[in-house]
Amino acid sequence: MKYLYYPGCSAESTGKAYDISTRTVMEKLGVELAELDDWNCCGATSYFSTREIDSFAIAARNLSIAQQQGDDDLCVICNACYTTLAKTNRYMAESAHVYEQVNGALNAVGRSYDGTKPVRHIMDVLINDVGLEAIESKVTRRLTGLKVAPYYGCQYSRPIGSFDDTEDPQTMDRFFEALGADVLTDFPAKLKCCGGMMMLTNADVALRLCHEILKSAKDMGADVIVAACPLCEMNMEGYQPRVNSAFGTDYNIPVMYFTQLAGLALGADPKQLGLGMQAVSCAPVLAAIPA
Amino acid sequence: MPSGEKIKICQQCGTCTGSCPTSYLMDYGPREVIAAFRAGMIDKVVKSNTIWLCTSCYSCTVRCPANIKITDLMYELKRLAIKYDLLPKDSKNPAMTKYFIDNVSKYGRNHEVGLMAKFMLTKDWGMPFRFAGLGLKLFTAGRLPLAPKQIRGKEEIAKMSAYLDAQEAKAQ
Amino acid sequence: MAEEKIGVYICHCGTNIAGKVDVEEVTRWAAEQPNVAVAREYKYMCSDPGQDLIKQDIQEHGITRAVVAACSPTMHEPTFRKAAGDGGLNPYLLQMANIREHCSWVTIDGDAATEKAKRILGAQIHRLPLNLPLEPIEVPVNPNVMVVGGGIAGIEAALKLAATGKKVYLVERDPSIGGHMAMFDKTFPTLDCAACILTPKMSAAGKEPNIEMLAYSEVTQVDGYVGNFKVKVTKKARYVDIDKCTGCALCTEACVVRKVPNEFDQGLSKRAAAYIPFPQAVPLKATLDPTRCLTLTGKKCKQPCVAACGPAAIDFDQKDEEIELEVGAIIMATGFQLWDPTPETRYSYGKLDNVISSLEFERISNASGPTGGHIVCKNGEPPKSVAILHCVGSRDENYQEFCSRVCCMYSLKFAHLIKEHLPETEVYECYIDMRTYGKGYEEFYKRLMDEGVHFIRGRAAEVSDVGLTPNEEGHLVVKVEDTLLGVTRRLPVDMVVLSSGLAPRADAKSTAQIFGFGCSANGFYLERHPKLEPVSTVTDGIFIAGCCQYPKDIPDTVAQAGAAAAGALALVDNATVKVEPTISYIDPEKCSGCHICVGLCPHAAIQYNEEKGVAEVIEAACKGCGVCVAACGSGVPQQRGYLDEQIFAEIEGALAL
Numbered sequence A: 001m002k003y004l005y006y007p008g009c010s011a012e013s014t015g016k017a018y019d020i021s022t023r024t025v026m027e028k029l030g031v032e033l034a035e036l037d038d039w040n041c042c043g044a045t046s047y048f049s050t051r052e053i054d055s056f057a058i059a060a061r062n063l064s065i066a067q068q069q070g071d072d073d074l075c076v077i078c079n080a081c082y083t084t085l086a087k088t089n090r091y092m093a094e095s096a097h098v099y100e101q102v103n104g105a106l107n108a109v110g111r112s113y114d115g116t117k118p119v120r121h122i123m124d125v126l127i128n129d130v131g132l133e134a135i136e137s138k139v140t141r142r143l144t145g146l147k148v149a150p151y152y153g154c155q156y157s158r159p160i161g162s163f164d165d166t167e168d169p170q171t172m173d174r175f176f177e178a179l180g181a182d183v184l185t186d187f188p189a190k191l192k193c194c195g196g197m198m199m200l201t202n203a204d205v206a207l208r209l210c211h212e213i214l215k216s217a218k219d220m221g222a223d224v225i226v227a228a229c230p231l232c233e234m235n236m237e238g239y240q241p242r243v244n245s246a247f248g249t250d251y252n253i254p255v256m257y258f259t260q261l262a263g264l265a266l267g268a269d270p271k272q273l274g275l276g277m278q279a280v281s282c283a284p285v286l287a288a289i290p291a
Numbered sequence B: 001m002p003s004g005e006k007i008k009i010c011q012q013c014g015t016c017t018g019s020c021p022t023s024y025l026m027d028y029g030p031r032e033v034i035a036a037f038r039a040g041m042i043d044k045v046v047k048s049n050t051i052w053l054c055t056s057c058y059s060c061t062v063r064c065p066a067n068i069k070i071t072d073l074m075y076e077l078k079r080l081a082i083k084y085d086l087l088p089k090d091s092k093n094p095a096m097t098k099y100f101i102d103n104v105s106k107y108g109r110n111h112e113v114g115l116m117a118k119f120m121l122t123k124d125w126g127m128p129f130r131f132a133g134l135g136l137k138l139f140t141a142g143r144l145p146l147a148p149k150q151i152r153g154k155e156e157i158a159k160m161s162a163y164l165d166a167q168e169a170k171a172q
Numbered sequence C: 001m002a003e004e005k006i007g008v009y010i011c012h013c014g015t016n017i018a019g020k021v022d023v024e025e026v027t028r029w030a031a032e033q034p035n036v037a038v039a040r041e042y043k044y045m046c047s048d049p050g051q052d053l054i055k056q057d058i059q060e061h062g063i064t065r066a067v068v069a070a071c072s073p074t075m076h077e078p079t080f081r082k083a084a085g086d087g088g089l090n091p092y093l094l095q096m097a098n099i100r101e102h103c104s105w106v107t108i109d110g111d112a113a114t115e116k117a118k119r120i121l122g123a124q125i126h127r128l129p130l131n132l133p134l135e136p137i138e139v140p141v142n143p144n145v146m147v148v149g150g151g152i153a154g155i156e157a158a159l160k161l162a163a164t165g166k167k168v169y170l171v172e173r174d175p176s177i178g179g180h181m182a183m184f185d186k187t188f189p190t191l192d193c194a195a196c197i198l199t200p201k202m203s204a205a206g207k208e209p210n211i212e213m214l215a216y217s218e219v220t221q222v223d224g225y226v227g228n229f230k231v232k233v234t235k236k237a238r239y240v241d242i243d244k245c246t247g248c249a250l251c252t253e254a255c256v257v258r259k260v261p262n263e264f265d266q267g268l269s270k271r272a273a274a275y276i277p278f279p280q281a282v283p284l285k286a287t288l289d290p291t292r293c294l295t296l297t298g299k300k301c302k303q304p305c306v307a308a309c310g311p312a313a314i315d316f317d318q319k320d321e322e323i324e325l326e327v328g329a330i331i332m333a334t335g336f337q338l339w340d341p342t343p344e345t346r347y348s349y350g351k352l353d354n355v356i357s358s359l360e361f362e363r364i365s366n367a368s369g370p371t372g373g374h375i376v377c378k379n380g381e382p383p384k385s386v387a388i389l390h391c392v393g394s395r396d397e398n399y400q401e402f403c404s405r406v407c408c409m410y411s412l413k414f415a416h417l418i419k420e421h422l423p424e425t426e427v428y429e430c431y432i433d434m435r436t437y438g439k440g441y442e443e444f445y446k447r448l449m450d451e452g453v454h455f456i457r458g459r460a461a462e463v464s465d466v467g468l469t470p471n472e473e474g475h476l477v478v479k480v481e482d483t484l485l486g487v488t489r490r491l492p493v494d495m496v497v498l499s500s501g502l503a504p505r506a507d508a509k510s511t512a513q514i515f516g517f518g519c520s521a522n523g524f525y526l527e528r529h530p531k532l533e534p535v536s537t538v539t540d541g542i543f544i545a546g547c548c549q550y551p552k553d554i555p556d557t558v559a560q561a562g563a564a565a566a567g568a569l570a571l572v573d574n575a576t577v578k579v580e581p582t583i584s585y586i587d588p589e590k591c592s593g594c595h596i597c598v599g600l601c602p603h604a605a606i607q608y609n610e611e612k613g614v615a616e617v618i619e620a621a622c623k624g625c626g627v628c629v630a631a632c633g634s635g636v637p638q639q640r641g642y643l644d645e646q647i648f649a650e651i652e653g654a655l656a657l
């Protein structure tokens, strides 16, 4: 099993651990990842705000490189990158204008793209290609008894919804059940917004949103929140102390990339999972998993 | 914007506003944005805080019974606001957006440290202090590299943008 | 080709046609076409004076062929053919040219529409000399009628027909007739007790000698044609001899399997494997559930039901029975099903207790329902506040795009019932538009406002059980924008009722297929004409009534049932009926006997004559679909009125301009 791999900008800084743990987990599962050559930023939400067509064009540069580089699907880890890239495909198919403009821009730099490179979220790959049975068979440290709050985040299945439901996603639940965890399937904040980039610009709004998510997790007795997006992880984990001071709470809930927790279940060394990088300590999680 | 004409069939049901995580702070909720659009009073909305409070969570879009791509509409309005310099005085988001784009056009990738630094220096003096604790932790954990990564094809980004500028000029 | 004198009649249809097509120009042009003797235009050709133009020309100008350029032939071909017949011309020597649906309504440019109108008309002018006089085929009519579905629509239609002395077969799939109405406590807007007005009709239908009740039965096959349908009905095994069963229900009390979700109570109560769906059931007979009965599922059971049954009616060896009936007309009254709110996950139906469907609410507010008519939450406590959410699954491109018409009203009814039972309880109605269109409905809405119900104009965004403040803690929370205030509200409530739309039955398409008609895009049965023939289908002799056609309230359902009964009666009260002669025939001289058409005919109207070695069309069974015409490699079967040379002439005419 082979994929082209698009780490995304965060993987080089705040989300480094996501990238490291992804590579480790995929290796454990026998999935080969070939990093996309000379990839550029997907454009994220900000780029859409300049000129819509620019955002599609820069996203399409990546997709055009992917098409050149090989026939394998493009695997993406960050929710925002995933949505931006998949949305580019969708809009190129829906609108002849978008298609032409994007190709015009690509032609100007000697490239072209036909809008058909499959863009796959890493969870899509894990569930639908690797398969839960195969994953379960490789588990060496079952997460028995660990109460996991599956936090999907906004752009996981919204608005694309190609591999999971837009309102009631289940893939991450099934994934952690396969790893033996006690998944909080009814976690009501599964899809609630963490505030995203707003943490830097309107902190009080974003802090309040994180507060709601953390409260839900605490009410349900979660041992750990798992995330699938660098921004979500950063907001809920890195800013937990500020949520506490803003709302007089005392949250101390570990937040991990889902790949980090999966890595533990698959027997990876915590160091190969970037586990030292958390601001809220994951030690209680490590202690809670039966060896 | 593909299928933007759909706003004509908005039922004004309010599902979007009710689903929006930040609408309680918006001068106009997404439903009112659609209403203003249809009433030709969009200038009011563009100048309001609404669009800068949109987190791009797509909650509205997936629930709209008329399949109106409301999040895309919010982007569209941000574009208008930036283009015609109709920015609310105290909002920091437009600056963030701008720096982000500068970053990407320069390096091809977003350099988070550079982005934050520039943002803090120009727009939010208080931020470094509030951020200090976390920043230090992230830095020591290796999560905040100081040097930006640059891609080989970084001039491609600017060239594509120039091409699209020319296209836009031609269209007008 | 003989010299023919063609009359051309071009209709303005008010501005429907003349608003786009230059009718004067088309008339001028038509007058110059070969064989055309007169060309006229008129504002409304279908009116009496319009029809008289045709009759007069036949009589005074010796017109031998005619073409009416107007609307679709499905609309007025019969009208004009009759006019031609009245004038003394064989009706099949008149053709329609559809310049409305095919032209003026769908063309933006006036010049283009005028040109297209000429081509459409030219095609018919060109083919008319080739038309042959045809005689309608007259067939006898079977006077019996079958009604499929025993809800209020089917019961009403059956009773009306039976009253005229006709024999009616009432086929109902469930063990009892009654349909949805039997589940309700009260009915809007007058709040009549549903049982009080329905039960008498149900028992009247049960006792009526002219009605043969076939409950727990399904139609599996329909052959034949108007006036002469042959219908196969499967009577499902009840495992109870209904001639012996007295409906005493002792078997249901004796049965050891007691935990079967009771479908009549929407699963809110349990029934036994031997059951009578509800005490007023008609026929009042027991049924053994073949999926739950221990004996019938091959498990061990002491069979206490057998011991309990005085008349020894229980019969484990009973088999499904197939019967064949002959009827002249059929009325479809198969109703609707409630739209299942599960896919609308944001409302947490099936996830959170006390988020309930509208039919569940009907049952818990019903005096003979699972709670004895006490409106209570799952924990048995009466709710202190209830939110009723409108338009669940309705008016939504992702689910059902249409408005179900009755949900606003039944939601108001619910609010009233809550206020009546629990005056202290707060009730919130979250609606997009309040649709109270019927007689007495707006008044009912006003009354509810006066009763202190909170009306919030906004479609609920989501329902959760996450309380963010102490007064939300422990409650359901409905998030909704009050669009009149422009404020998003969080309503902490104890119960949420989801007012789902009415959906077509899951098997509506396959049922329609059995009977040979179609469904609209929204899945309900397709009527022949939305305004003028709302209870007919495209298949002559098959009528529709009630919610199988489209969601409607009980008054409209009953009115439609009466209309369908009248339609059926107008047919079966005659000794004979004329059927269209535009059917297929096979020239025995040319047929090589290859059999290809025999198997392909969807109406089994072609049989193989062993003696002569050729295929033959059974005239009475042929519906003129043309499948055999297209299928035969040597082009032997030909359809009268659509002969190859006639169709080629049309094509030439259309291209001639």
Ligand SMILES: Cc1cc2nc3c(=O)[nH]c(=O)nc-3n(C[C@H](O)[C@H](O)[C@H](O)COP(=O)(O)OP(=O)(O)OC[C@H]3O[C@@H](n4cnc5c(N)ncnc54)[C@H](O)[C@@H]3O)c2cc1C
Pocket: C148, C149, C150, C151, C152, C153, C154, C171, C172, C173, C174, C177, C178, C179, C180, C181, C184, C186, C187, C188, C189, C217, C218, C219, C333, C334, C335, C336, C337, C338, C358, C359, C362, C406, C410, C413, C502, C505, C511, C545, C546, C547, C548, C552, C553, C554, C555, C557
């Ligand atoms: C919650 C709710 C509350 C309502 N309250 C009111 C009210 O207060 N007042 C009002 O005027 N209207 C009300 N209505 C509308 C009312 O229910 C309908 O107008 C009415 O039930 C329509 O009757 P029907 O006979 O067409 O369909 P149904 O009641 O659905 O009956 C159809 C029957 O056909 C049978 N059937 C289906 N398929 C087949 C088949 N293939 N073969 C044989 N039998 C078949 C079914 O078993 C059923 O018995 C309400 C609707 C709902 C959902």
Ligand code: SF4
Pocket: B009, B010, B011, B012, B013, B014, B015, B016, B017, B030, B031, B034, B063, B064, B065, B066, B067, B068, B070
């Ligand atoms: S959800 Fe859609 S239809 Fe409803 S108010 Fe918002 S944009 Fe309009």
Ligand code: SF4
Pocket: B016, B019, B020, B021, B022, B023, B030, B053, B054, B055, B056, B057, B058, B059, B060, B061, B070, B071, B074
């Ligand atoms: S995408 Fe924007 S407008 Fe829509 S719900 Fe999310 S924050 Fe609100």
